[in-house]
Amino acid sequence: MGSHPLPEPRTRAGRHGLAELLAAPDKSVVALDFDGTLAPIVADPEQARAHPGAVPALARLAPKVRSVAVITGRPAGVAVRYGGFAGVEGLEHLVVLGHYGAERWDAVSGTVKAPAPHPGVAAVQAALPGELDRSGSWRGTWVEDKGRAIAVHTRRAADPQAAYDALRGPLAALAERHGLIVEPGRFVLELRPPGIDKGVALAEYVRETGARSVLYAGDDLGDLAAFAAVEKLRAEGTAGLLVCSGSTEVTELAERADLVVDGPAGVVELLTALADRLTTG
Numbered sequence: 001m002g003s004h005p006l007p008e009p010r011t012r013a014g015r016h017g018l019a020e021l022l023a024a025p026d027k028s029v030v031a032l033d034f035d036g037t038l039a040p041i042v043a044d045p046e047q048a049r050a051h052p053g054a055v056p057a058l059a060r061l062a063p064k065v066r067s068v069a070v071i072t073g074r075p076a077g078v079a080v081r082y083g084g085f086a087g088v089e090g091l092e093h094l095v096v097l098g099h100y101g102a103e104r105w106d107a108v109s110g111t112v113k114a115p116a117p118h119p120g121v122a123a124v125q126a127a128l129p130g131e132l133d134r135s136g137s138w139r140g141t142w143v144e145d146k147g148r149a150i151a152v153h154t155r156r157a158a159d160p161q162a163a164y165d166a167l168r169g170p171l172a173a174l175a176e177r178h179g180l181i182v183e184p185g186r187f188v189l190e191l192r193p194p195g196i197d198k199g200v201a202l203a204e205y206v207r208e209t210g211a212r213s214v215l216y217a218g219d220d221l222g223d224l225a226a227f228a229a230v231e232k233l234r235a236e237g238t239a240g241l242l243v244c245s246g247s248t249e250v251t252e253l254a255e256r257a258d259l260v261v262d263g264p265a266g267v268v269e270l271l272t273a274l275a276d277r278l279t280t281g
Contacts, residue, residue, distance in 0.1 A: 004273035007259055009241060013234055014258020017241030020213035025065045025278050027212040031202055031226070032267070034072040034079050036219035037245040040264050041186070043156055045144055050083040051264040057271035059090030064278040067209050070096045071198050073183070073190060073222055075147050076103040076112045086110060099148040100192070100222075101201025117148045118193040120178035124150055127174060135170050139163075149192035160187045185220045186250065199225030206233060217243035217267055220250055227256050243270065 009015045021028040032038055039048045062068045068091070072079045076098025080086055085094055085107065096105040103114040128143060128150060140157030143150065152171060157163035164187055172182045175191045183190040183197075198218070206214050214233060216226050230240035244257035245267050254260050261270050 004269055004276050006273045006277055007261070007270065009258035011258045014241050017213055017215065017234075017239040017258065020239035021065075021215060021241065021274070022277060024212060027210070028065045029067050029069060029206055029209055029211040029214045030061065030065050030271075030274075031069045031071055031205070031214060031216045033198070033218035033220070033223050033226075033245070034070055034074060034083065036186070036264070037217050037223075037267055038070065038083060038264055041219075044142070045151075045153065048082055051268050053268035053272070054264065055084050055088055055091070057268050057275060058085075058094070059088050060275035061271050061278070062091050062094060064275065066211050067205075068094050069202075069205055070094070071101065071201050071205075071226065072096070072098055073100055073146070073149065073151075073192075073198075074098055076105040076114070080105050095205070097201045097205065099146065100196045100198055101204065102148055102193075102196050114148075118180070120175075120180045120193065121148060121150060121191075123178045124174060124180060124191050127178075128152075131170055131174050132167075135167055141167070146190075146192075149190050151188050151190040153188045155187040164189065183222055185222055190222075197225040198222060199227075199229035202226045203229040203233065206238065211238070213239035213241075215241040215243065217245055217261075217270075218253065219245035219263075220253070223253060224256075227253065243267070 035048055038054045039050045042048050076096045079096050091107055094107040103112055105112045142153045154160045154163035171189050175182045180191045181194045216230050227242050230242055234240045242257045244254045244260045246261055246263040
């Protein structure tokens with residue numbers, strides 16, 4: 001074994017998922033959220049960057065497994081740029097599923113494939129300033145244009161939770177008027193088209209690759225759909241390991257995880273330990 005010991009999942013299903021990954025890595029998919037999992041959470045989402053150990057760990061692990069996929073609500077191209085994933089030796093077959101799978105970047109081609117954006121997103125973007133003014137809770141909020149979605153962040157407000165709570169109702173009504181839904185997260189409310197989530201993206205990708213086991217790591221409410229997808233895949237015979245990136249803000253994810261690690265640094269340690277074991281095992 002390498003210098004990084006592998007932590008033991010606390011559930012039987014998780015231990016089985018890890019055992020299957022180690023026994024047949026060429027039939028395993030390693031899928032990871034970006035913000036809060038590969039990249040530390042920061043007040044300004046535009047300043048988010050992958051943990052310095054993330055790309056080296058992924059580059060060591062990726063050639064040993066069927067595939068590595070980053071599944072994120074961000075545009076695929078932004079995640080590639082903030083992650084530093086392009087042109088890295090070892091990551092030739094990395095896939096980034098952006099906007100919850102609506103966009104896809106493949107390292108092999110270096111291009112993003114995407115359908116046309118939902119028309120409701122542009123309509124919401126136009127109406128949002130007036131909505132925030134009317135709510136009186138806009139001070140300190142920050143609106144992020146994701147192209148296929150609009151995210152309203154309250155982390156910088158004087159009282160982030162109060163601003164978040166005050167905006168939930170008005171933003172849900174605004175989203176509904178334009179055929180969108182609101183996806184809640186940690187001090188962020190994202191207005192986006194229905195019918196796409198990380199669970200759908202992950203399940204489709206696992207089917208596409210023909211993987212027999214899947215590891216998924218995430219940290220926020222948007223990752224619950226991916227956790228549910230892994231639980232459903234397990235019921236259908238695909239082994240799975242659910243990892244929570246040490247969020248104390250989203251306890252539901254930690255409670256459903258097979259393994260809880262200490263944030264992005266813990267995720268990097270886990271990826272490194274897997275690469276060590278698959279190198280020496």
